[in-house]
Amino acid sequence: QDRDYTGAPFITVSHVKVTNGKVHANINFDLPYDTDNLSEPRLQRPLYASLMGTYDLAAIVNGRVVAHAPVKLTPYDSFRTYDELKPEIDAVTAKAAQKNNRYIKTTSIGKSVEGRDIYLTVLAKDKASVDKYQKVTHPAMLNDPKKLQADIKSGAFGDYKVPIWLNNIHPNEAPGVDAIMNYFKSMALDKSMTYDTVLPNGKKSKTTLNIDDALKNVFFLFVYTDNPDGRVHTTRSNAEDFDLNRDNSYQTQPETRSVTEQIAKWSPLSFLDMHGFDSNFLIEPSTPPHNPNVEYDLLIDHMVEQAKAMGEAGIANTKYNYYHIPYEEHRKTAEDPNYVSKGTASGWDDASAAYTAAFAMYHGAMGHTLETPESNEESTKALYYSSAAAAKYVAGKKEELFLN
Structure with a gap:
């Protein structure tokens, strides 16, 4: 002070x-x-x-x-200030145009309280993939889902891609912002990502995400931070001293209105909100109670599977040796009163749509909050490899997930 x-x-x-x-x-x-x-x-x-x-x-x-x-x-090697974000996005976009011609478009989806741009980058195989989703697939989802399901199953609908959204809302939980930027660079410029994961027997194994193959099934939405002013001032709240991750229901703040508008516009299939700092590496889905307006039977099984895939990748490629899923810890505690959880078994409920990841679930997303332990490069890497595992999971199960 x-x-x-x-x-x-x-x-x-x-x-x-x-x-x-x-x-x-x-x-x-x-x-x-x-x-x-x-x-x-x-x-x-x-x-x-x-x-x-x-x-x-x-x-x-x-x-x-x-x-x-x-x-x-800087606090760690890949840390960026807010003012460094857009020049790096532009540089990566220009390099990708020369290297592989993947479709990349960055726009400002709104302004912060202090007038800074909130950037959203769309990255896809090509523009036609995004256009079909916006003009054909998404309207069909909302207006006649039963027919869309039938057309997909019969093959009449043809090729389609589904969106994965990477998000940060508390920018003083700094690794989230930088993990999104690092992952954007990989998706824009690399041919593949090879990383470790953990098999059911506990042993490490190499896995590869072929990016061109993944982009045949998914495309990405990157919102590096919902809260530019918070990144500038190193604060959790926006410039009105308001926690935006408590505002998705009422949408009182300009940043929240801008982001929730885009969630409604895109209905992402998977939504990853990058946070910190839990004493352990934590990946939501949440503990009960659950909001009756969320179709839990269509989401929870795959959310748990996706969370496990993210957690295994996160710990296999960093110094961390433990992650936990509150939903699973709650289930184990309920089934066995003698079970002692190393993680969090309660308190991470999704009864409220005030949280961004929970709000996205109302739009059909598998919404996850990822909490890393520290503000350093290791926590940045944990989020980066979790994102890779999430994309690989969605790309591999696209039709099953999307029909839900």
Whole structure:
């Protein structure tokens, strides 16, 4: 609060060695404020923003600068400020146009309280895939679902793709924003993603997501953050000090209105909301009670399966060795009173559509809230690989999921 930190330096120099006139040294950039986790306590989250920036690293001998270089100081390697998002989106889009010609379109879907753009990127195999979904598939879903189901089963409907939405709403839960950007880059530029997952027997196994094959079945909607002002000010709430993840029912804030309009426009099949920070890696679907207006019998089985696929990928490619699904922890506790959960067995209910992921379920989405433990690169990777597993799950079961 007073900005009078007097603890030990968090940037240190060690192992200084001079050989034939060349100086070698290790420079270690640690975490400030005597913490090993910038996500806790919450007070530290806005504090680190005052330290971010590009600084001049100088070597000085007898008062004379003999060498210098710029050093960018961020909480972790892939952290982006809000102002860095759009230039990187544009650069990736231009590179993809030269490399593989995948369809990528970024628009502003609305403005924040302070007037910043909320960006949405659509990434697909081609424009025709998106046009068919918007002009044919989505209207048919809403107006005559029984006929659409019959036409898909008979083959009369032909080729179609379904949308997967990656979202962040609390931008001080920073890894969510950067995981979405990292994943967008992979989907835009790479041919495939190979990553570890965990088999039912507990052993790791390699799996590959062929991106061109996936784009024959799905397309992506990336909203890097619903809350641009929060990214700028390193806050959970928007500039009106309102938690947008409590506003999806009433839609009192401009950011919420912009995002919920798009959820209604696209009816994503899978909706992944990137959050933090739970002490363990947590993936919703939620614990009971459930809202009677959500068609749970059509969603829950696949939501649990998809959550498991995301969790296994998240822990297999990071330092984390545990994830939990509140719905499953609640079920196990209800079935066995002696069961001791390492995770959360209650309190993550979806009784309210105030939460963005729960709101998306009203539009037919398998809505998930993903909570990582830390604000660092490992938590960013956990969300990144969870997204890959979610896409692979949807692409592999597209028809079964979409008919529901």
